[in-house]
Amino acid sequence: MTTQRTEPARNADERTMLEGWLDYHRATLALKCEGLTDEQLRTAAVAPSELSLMGLVRHMAEVERSWFRRVFAGEDAGPIYYGEADPDGEFHPGEADTWKDAYETWQAEIAASRRSAAGHSLDELSRSRHHSHSEPCSLRWIHTHMIEEYARHNGHADLIREAIDGATGE
Template identity: 70%
Template sequence: MTTERRDPATTADERPMLEDWLEYHRQTLALKCEGLTDEQLRTASAPPSGLSLMGLVRHMAEVERHWYRKVLAADDPGPIYYSEADPDGDFHPTEADTWQEAHTTWQTEIDIARRNAADVSLDDLAKGRHHSGKQFNLRWIHIHMIEEYARHNGHADLIRERLDGATGD
């Protein structure tokens, strides 16, 4: 699978601008993972940190699910990778975990996120609530997701460079 990343529009209205930046960062994470084996994708390349590229993708699947399903749409299908026993399970892929599964799950959550956000205005309050009890509008969720991806894409840059020397934006 080859990811094509589009630069965000520079003169768009607010919503298309936010959606373009969110897509850009989703595509960036996918690009950071391309061309690597499952073993490389599971490798925590900067000990003592346990972060791996597959762990980041699994984490972002959980984050997409949380904000666009649980909070925005009030649909709580439960966690994918973490549990009470392992609250950071998304970051702990095992040898049995594959890129194909992680990528497919992540893309499924992104597709659901897009559908759930499609008919909601930026100012509309989410139907659900965050575990803090706070309500959020779609604008806040989109901006938070851009920040979440941007931060983790920085991690992905460093992990990828440690794995095979590949650098880039």
């Protein structure tokens, strides 16, 4: 798999710009994971943190699912990786967990996010509320939050990848 990352348009309407930056950051996380083994992707390489690249991808699958499907679309979409026994389960991939499965799940959630947002105005309010917010939020807010979420975790991914094999760069 070779990830293609396209820089967002510099002169576009708001929706195109937001979706472009979100896709850019999604592709950045995929690039940080390319060329590594399942074992390396499960490695928490920056002590004392438990973060691994596979854990970040699994987390972002959960985040996509939460904001676009549960909050915006109001779907009853349960968790993928976490539960009562392990509230941070997405960050704890085991030896049986593979990159192929994590990547496919993440991509499926990205596709579901796009479907949930398609045809809706950026001003449209969510059908549900996030557990940490008292009010519905606009689709614009969700896009902006998702860009922030990916950008923050891509910074983590930079450090983890460098600790694993020395690879650096955007």
